[in-house]
Amino acid sequence: MGRSLAFIVASLCVSRSAELHFKTDSSQIEAGSSAKLQWNAQAAEDKLVILGVGPVPSTGSIAVSPKRHTNYTLIDETAHGFVARTVEVEVLGSRGTDFPPDPDQFRYPLSGQRAVHSKADFLAAVFGVLQNDLNFTVRTSSLNPADVEYLTNLSERADLVDASDGNRLRGRRIAYLVNVQDQPAGVYCTVKSYIQFRLRAEDTWRPESREDLYQRKDRELLNRLQALP
Amino acid sequence: MSGKKRPSGSTARHLLVACWAAGFIASMAMVFSLYVRGWIADDNFHASLTRLSALYAPYLGGIFGYYLSNRAKAGRAHDAGAAFVLAIAASAAWNLVIAGLLSRVLFFDGTIEQTLKDLMFFGSVMSWLVAPAIAFYFTSPSSQEGEANHEG
Numbered sequence: 523m524g525r526s527l528a529f530i531v532a533s534l535c536v537s538r539s540a541e542l543h544f545k546t547d548s549s550q551i552e553a554g555s556s557a558k559l560q561w562n563a564q565a566a567e568d569k570l571v572i573l574g575v576g577p578v579p580s581t582g583s584i585a586v587s588p589k590r591h592t593n594y595t596l597i598d599e600t601a602h603g604f605v606a607r608t609v610e611v612e613v614l615g616s617r618g619t620d621f622p623p624d625p626d627q628f629r630y631p632l633s634g635q636r637a638v639h640s641k642a643d644f645l646a647a648v649f650g651v652l653q654n655d656l657n658f659t660v661r662t663s664s665l666n667p668a669d670v671e672y673l674t675n676l677s678e679r680a681d682l683v684d685a686s687d688g689n690r691l692r693g694r695r696i697a698y699l700v701n702v703q704d705q706p707a708g709v710y711c712t713v714k715s716y717i718q719f720r721l722r723a724e725d726t727w728r729p730e731s732r733e734d735l736y737q738r739k740d741r742e743l744l745n746r747l748q749a750l751p
Numbered sequence: 752m753s754g755k756k757r758p759s760g761s762t763a764r765h766l767l768v769a770c771w772a773a774g775f776i777a778s779m780a781m782v783f784s785l786y787v788r789g790w791i792a793d794d795n796f797h798a799s800l801t802r803l804s805a806l807y808a809p810y811l812g813g814i815f816g817y818y819l820s821n822r823a824k825a826g827r828a829h830d831a832g833a834a835f836v837l838a839i840a841a842s843a844a845w846n847l848v849i850a851g852l853l854s855r856v857l858f859f860d861g862t863i864e865q866t867l868k869d870l871m872f873f874g875s876v877m878s879w880l881v882a883p884a885i886a887f888y889f890t891s892p893s894s895q896e897g898e899a900n901h902e903g
Binding site for chain 1: 785788789790791792795856857861862863864865
């Protein structure tokens with residue numbers, strides 16, 4: 523019985539995601555040139571958003587000229603939830619962004635479930651918080667059509683150094699890994715962070731072990747996401 | 752001839768040893784200070800000690816060895832002439848560069864990783880200046896201890 527139910531759910535996911543086509547005409551471009559993103563959602567009443575680009579019609583194409591390796595994630599909000607698809611555009615010769623090398627390094631996951639008016643708008647708002655409000659470079663991906671993962675670069679933040687550090691530190695930097703899953707009642711968000719520090723006389727970034735910092739920063743971001751409209 | 756007093760062979764040896772010992776101790780003290788303050792971690796502390804040891808060992812070892820050797824004690828001291836001036840000048844320059852690079856980390860905004868690279872670079876480049884000067888001093892014609900403080 524359980525296996526049958528799982529099969530039906532999986533079939534539904536596959537059929538929903540199969541209706542959404544999203545591709546790029548060139549996955550590698552030279553700096554300054556553009557790539558064409560093309561999509562087709564078939565269901566004209568669906569709400570479509572490309573994270574970082576904005577709302578788009580159900581069928582169409584757009585030329586993009588990213589400065590560096592960028593993932594574009596298309597969100598198709600249907601009556602049943604959302605379906606996400608990601609394409610990558612690599613910019614040859616561009617400077618790499620300092621993303622954490624290993625997602626396993628992210629710590630202290632905090633999760634929360636919430637109802638939202640529009641899942642596509644919420645997913646776009648999460649992107650906006652990370653990129654525009656917090657000034658991270660964000661890489662989105664969707665390994666599963668029913669969830670979207672946001673990985674940010676490592677960014678140095680002055681508020682991560684406090685009085686208890688004395689003058690031992692040159693700085694700390696943080697990256698976030700945010701996962702938003704489609705749920706029948708809304709969305710389920712998980713926030714994790716990875717923090718590094720470097721000592722005052724060093725260039726080397728080292729993994730931070732202060733649990734309170736992880737907890738504080740994860741809580742701050744999750745609260746921010748929970749407060750989104 | 753010059754009218755200036757030149758240090759005796761013995762004093763010259765003392766000066767040379769003092770220059771190298773002071774440079775080495777100052778450099779080590781700066782590295783220990785960085786470590787004790789928590790400004791560098793264990794790996795960089797060990798790397799710094801290793802690098803300093805590698806830089807100083809050939810010179811300090813040779814100079815101390817000569818200083819403590821029976822030959823030196825027996826009075827086959829060098830005349831504190833041009834060879835000494837060359838050796839002490841090269842030694843002072845070398846030690847000042849090493850100490851200067853390390854003090855940049857301790858007192859300014861330098862980093863230990865970059866400084867270790869700089870130490871390697873300057874240590875290698877300046878060895879062409881220091882090594883011949885010291886070798887010239889050791890191998891130059893010697894004079895008797897009794898000729899100390901003679902007029903040039």
